[in-house]
Amino acid sequence: MSGRLTNKQLEEKANTIRKDIIRMLEEAGSGHSAGPLGLADLVTTLYFDVMNLDPKNPEWDGRDFFFLSNGHCVPVQYAVMAERGFFPKEELMTLRKWGSRLQGHPERTKLQGLENTSGPLGSGLSQAAGVAYSLQYLDHDNHRFVYCVTGDGELDEGNIWEAAMFAGKYKLSQLVVFVDRNNIQIDGNTEDVMPLEDLAGKWKSFGWHVQEIDGHNIESIQDAVGMAKAIEHRPSVIITHTIPGKGVDFMEYDYHWHGMPPNHEQAKEALHELRTLRGKIKGEHE
Amino acid sequence: MSDFKLAPKVYDSPDMEPIRAGFGRGLKHAGELDERVVALCADLTGSVQMDKFAEAFPERFIEVGIAEQNLVTVASGLARAGKIPFTASYAAFSPGRNWEQIKTTAALNDQPVKIVGGHAGLNTGPDGATHQMLEDIALMRVMPNMVVICPGDSVEAEKATLAIAKNGKPSYIRLARDKTPVFSTVDSPFEIGKAYVLKEGKDVTLCGTGTMTYELLVAAEILKKHKIDAEVVHVPTIKPLDEATLLKSVQKTGRVVTAEEAQIAGGLGGAVAECLGEHLPVPVKRLGVMDRYGESGTPREVIEQFGLDGKALAHKIQQFVEKVPQYKKGY
Numbered sequence: 001m002s003g004r005l006t007n008k009q010l011e012e013k014a015n016t017i018r019k020d021i022i023r024m025l026e027e028a029g030s031g032h033s034a035g036p037l038g039l040a041d042l043v044t045t046l047y048f049d050v051m052n053l054d055p056k057n058p059e060w061d062g063r064d065f066f067f068l069s070n071g072h073c074v075p076v077q078y079a080v081m082a083e084r085g086f087f088p089k090e091e092l093m094t095l096r097k098w099g100s101r102l103q104g105h106p107e108r109t110k111l112q113g114l115e116n117t118s119g120p121l122g123s124g125l126s127q128a129a130g131v132a133y134s135l136q137y138l139d140h141d142n143h144r145f146v147y148c149v150t151g152d153g154e155l156d157e158g159n160i161w162e163a164a165m166f167a168g169k170y171k172l173s174q175l176v177v178f179v180d181r182n183n184i185q186i187d188g189n190t191e192d193v194m195p196l197e198d199l200a201g202k203w204k205s206f207g208w209h210v211q212e213i214d215g216h217n218i219e220s221i222q223d224a225v226g227m228a229k230a231i232e233h234r235p236s237v238i239i240t241h242t243i244p245g246k247g248v249d250f251m252e253y254d255y256h257w258h259g260m261p262p263n264h265e266q267a268k269e270a271l272h273e274l275r276t277l278r279g280k281i282k283g284e285h286e
Numbered sequence: 287m288s289d290f291k292l293a294p295k296v297y298d299s300p301d302m303e304p305i306r307a308g309f310g311r312g313l314k315h316a317g318e319l320d321e322r323v324v325a326l327c328a329d330l331t332g333s334v335q336m337d338k339f340a341e342a343f344p345e346r347f348i349e350v351g352i353a354e355q356n357l358v359t360v361a362s363g364l365a366r367a368g369k370i371p372f373t374a375s376y377a378a379f380s381p382g383r384n385w386e387q388i389k390t391t392a393a394l395n396d397q398p399v400k401i402v403g404g405h406a407g408l409n410t411g412p413d414g415a416t417h418q419m420l421e422d423i424a425l426m427r428v429m430p431n432m433v434v435i436c437p438g439d440s441v442e443a444e445k446a447t448l449a450i451a452k453n454g455k456p457s458y459i460r461l462a463r464d465k466t467p468v469f470s471t472v473d474s475p476f477e478i479g480k481a482y483v484l485k486e487g488k489d490v491t492l493c494g495t496g497t498m499t500y501e502l503l504v505a506a507e508i509l510k511k512h513k514i515d516a517e518v519v520h521v522p523t524i525k526p527l528d529e530a531t532l533l534k535s536v537q538k539t540g541r542v543v544t545a546e547e548a549q550i551a552g553g554l555g556g557a558v559a560e561c562l563g564e565h566l567p568v569p570v571k572r573l574g575v576m577d578r579y580g581e582s583g584t585p586r587e588v589i590e591q592f593g594l595d596g597k598a599l600a601h602k603i604q605q606f607v608e609k610v611p612q613y614k615k616g617y
Contacts, residue, residue, distance in 0.1 A: 065366075109396050115366055117395035123359040123387050130363020130371075133348065138324065138369065159387065162356035169351075 005048055007218045013083065014044040014218075018247045019274050020079040020092055026267035028096040031104065034244035034257040035151065036076035038182045038215070042240055045221045046147055047080045055085035058113035064144055065115050065131050069124025070151035070180065071105040072259070077114075078102050086113045122157025125150055125177060129167045132175035132235070145229060148177045153185025156194045161206070167235040168207030175235040176228045177208075180215070182244040184255035203237045215240035247274050290474050290482040290520070296500075297507060300467035305497070306404055308440030309461050310335025312447025313372055317343050323451055324364055326350055326373045328357045334374040334404035334461070354380040355387050361399045362391035370398055370451055377403025377419035377460060385425055392456040393431045400450055401426070401458045407547030408575070408592055409462040409497060411585035418580035418588075423495075424552025426458040427525050433457040433478060434525040436496040436546075436554075439468045442522060445476035453478055460496060462547070464585040467500045481528035483535060487517035490541040490607050493532065495521045495554045498545040498574075501589075504596025505603055512600075514607050527557050529565070536568055540612030543571045543603050547594065550574040568613035571606040573599060 005013065017040045025031045047053070051064040068077050075095060082089045087101070094100035101111040105119030115131075118124045128148035135141045154160065167175055179199070187193050196202075200210045209231045213220040221240075228236035244258070245251025248270040251262075262270055275281070293300060317323045317339050325339045326348045340347040350357050354375050361371035373380065381388050381401055392399035403422050410418045426434045433455050437443035443461060450457040475482065484499070485506055494502040499520040506516040517535050521528065536542055542562065544555040555572030562568055575592060582588075589595050593602065 067363075107394065109394075116362070117390055120386055120390050123355070123362075123391050126356050126359030127363035127366065127391060130360040130365075131367045132363075133360065134364050134367030134369055137345065138364075139367070159355040159359065162350075162353035163359070166350055166353070166356055166360060 010045055010048060010218050013048060014040040015247070015274060015277070017044055017076060017079045017083060019271055020083070021075050022262060022267050022270045022274065024075050024079065024092050024095045025261035026264060027093045029261060030096060031075060031261050032072045032259050033251055033261060034184060034254070035070065035073040035180065035182065037248060037251065038242035038244045038246045039073055039076045039149065039180055040246065041216045041218060042149070042178060042221055042242070043076050043080045045218050047084050049222065050225050051147065052144070055113070058086065062144065065128065065146040067116050067124045067128040067146065067148040068106060069118055069128070069148055070121060070154050071118035071124070073149070073151070074106040077106065081113055087111070121151065121154040122159035124148060125160055126163040126166070128177070129163050129172055129175060132167070132172040133170055135174050136172060137170070142174065145174050145176055148175065150177060150179050152179055152181045152183065152190050152196060153193065155179065155196055164203065164206040164208065171233045172235045173232050176225065177235065177237045178240045179237060180242055181239050182242045184244045184258055186258050188255055200239060207234060209234045209236045210239065211236070212239040212241065215242035216246060249273060249278065290484055291471060292484060293469055293471050296467065296469050297504065300469065302465040303440040303468055304463060304465050305437055305440050305443045306335045306461040306463060308437065308443030309402065309447050309459065310338045312444035314338040314342050315444070316448050316451035317346065320370065320451060322368060322370045324348065324369045324371050326357055326361055326371055328352055328354050328375040328380065330375055330404065334402060336374050354384045358384050358387050358399060358401065359391050362395060362397050365397035365399050370400070372400040372402055374402035374404060376417060377406035377422045378417050381422055381425050381458065382419055389429055393429045396431050397456060398454050399456050402461065403458060404461045405463040406460045407462050407496065408580050408588045408594070409464045409466065409547060409585045411464060411588055412582050414582040415579040420549045420575050420580065422460060423524055423546065423548045423554065424556065427552060427557060431456055432525065433523070435478065435523050436460040437522050438494070438496060438499040438520055439466060439470055441468055441470045441472060442474070442476055446522065449476065449478050462497050466497045469500050469503060476522065479523050479526045479528055481519050481521045481523070481531040483517060483531070484520050485516070485518040487515040488539055489515045489612070490543060490603065491517045491519055491535045491539045492603065493519045493521050493542060493544045493554065493558055495524060495546050497547055498594065501594060501596045501599055502545055505600035508597060508600035509603060512604055514604060516603065521554060524554055524557055527561060529561050532558065532561060533566055536562065536566055540614060541569050541607065541610060543573060543606060545594065545599060546574040548574055550576060569610045571602070573602060
């Protein structure tokens with residue numbers, strides 16, 4: 001790993017990622033806005049600060065693993081991977097287009113660096129658990145970690161709780177899961193569609209170590225990962241509270257933006273907000 | 287003629303063994319040959335014959351509980367970590383319950399996850415319709431990247447298990463529960479994607495898969511008495527289908543009957559009809575389960591009630607041959 005970024009630099013990276021997400025989605029004309037914007041701080045921190053990886057050798061056998069279980073949020077992963085050097089940034093504008101490696105939902109066989117194929121919800125956690133099981137029990141390699149991001153609406157899926165039981169039974173201590181707790185899903189707020197609370201209690205009762213953090217505070221993310229890695233004999237879940245649509249006023253907290261891209265005017269306004277950090281910076285370069 | 291020699295006394299007093307027993311031996315052997323082979327089970331370890339592997343390699347055996355969706359998706363992760371995972375349950379539950387997970391995380395994801403569907407077909411007997419999986423061939427055959435194998439007996443199941451351990455592809459293997467005749471021998475060939483002519487004939491081609499191949503051999507003997515000279519082709523791999531062997535046989539016989547312990551829609555019958563429809567449109571009669579569910583009974587009773595024993599098959603084949611002329615050029 002070459003020179004680590006400061007947390008200020010990580011915040012700026014995350015802001016760059018948000019701008020890329022807006023541009024990608026506008027260009028694609030379809031896709032999900034709220035989740036990817038909300039996850040920008042977390043995924044940026046994972047790829048630039050937390051995970052051992054080599055963008056020039058994505059299959060490097062010393063790497064940590066990243067599983068995106070809620071595949072519809074993949075624009076944030078693509079944007080971060082490009083920024084990290086896995087592929088050229090120009091390619092981001094091919095998202096969801098014919099012939100692109102950047103499929104609407106992530107496909108491992110299309111793009112090196114992706115660990116799984118996901119989109120249908122509820123299965124990424126099991127796949128991450130499978131890798132974590134292999135590292136812990138078959139490869140006896142305790143230096144590598146498996147990071148998995150799930151949505152909160154995704155936790156409606158039974159497959160998730162099958163995986164949660166499995167990881168608890170086998171005490172998969174190299175598995176670190178982030179639940180993107182943004183409280184929205186397609187049909188509305190999670191607590192209206194299908195209540196998840198007491199969410200921390202649910203995971204705890206399945207044998208997991210549970211933390212709750214502000215998903216927009218980079219230091220909190222770093223601290224929580226440190227704690228998760230230190231915990232032995234239990235898998236870790238970090239309930240990561242995020243604001244859906246984070247960084248763009250008219251998208252924040254609004255579930256209607258779950259599955260919608262911005263049109264040209266909306267993208268312009270969103271980029272203006274992100275460039276100026278909502279008016280904090282005056283000299284905006286268009 | 288292939289070099290497929292039938293077991294001695296195959297018509298009089300064949301050895302009887304459940305197909306799943308061959309899988310159990312094959313899996314243990316595969317584990318001995320390659321330490322990347324791991325086995326996952328959903329609370330049916332003895333029933334699907336994973337116990338031999340579990341005893342020999344406890345560190346490579348993973349019990350996931352009654353959770354078929356997790357079964358195959360954890361396996362997908364293990365494959366990502368470089369392992370060759372065999373997942374076993376009853377076919378009614380895997381792929382019956384977890385088809386989407388198999389599609390997304392094994393097939394589309396192109397990982398060498400092995401799906402072992404135990405207790406498939408009517409042969410599951412007394413457990414009844416919920417457990418007599420009849421739709422699995424169709425379900426798995428439509429999935430790109432997936433290999434679909436339905437061994438004819440326990441000896442072949444052992445070879446098929448070893449073969450899919452090495453093929454690097456997502457693969458489905460269908461196993462029957464009850465004892466059935468062993469018609470192959472340890473020396474019989476088995477290769478993924480190959481069909482085998484077990485008996486030559488000129489009047490009609492009989493294509494069987496799984497337990498139905500033996501019943502077709504019996505039927506062919508009965509048909510001899512009615513002066514019908516049937517060719518019997520065993521089709522253990524349904525996908526990829528051995529079109530060359532099928533077409534070669536059909537060019538000679540001009541008529542085809544298929545038999546399977548499964549729904550004919552989308553099953554072996556479907557696969558054969560699709561192939562012939564495009565390449566050589568001869569008359570086809572598909573025998574199997576005709577758009578209905580199974581019922582409780584002893585395995586043999588159920589097979590007979592569905593008209594899939596050798597005698598009943600012979601009767602239906604005879605009617606077909608007498609009614610429908612052989613295809614000729616310019617037909």
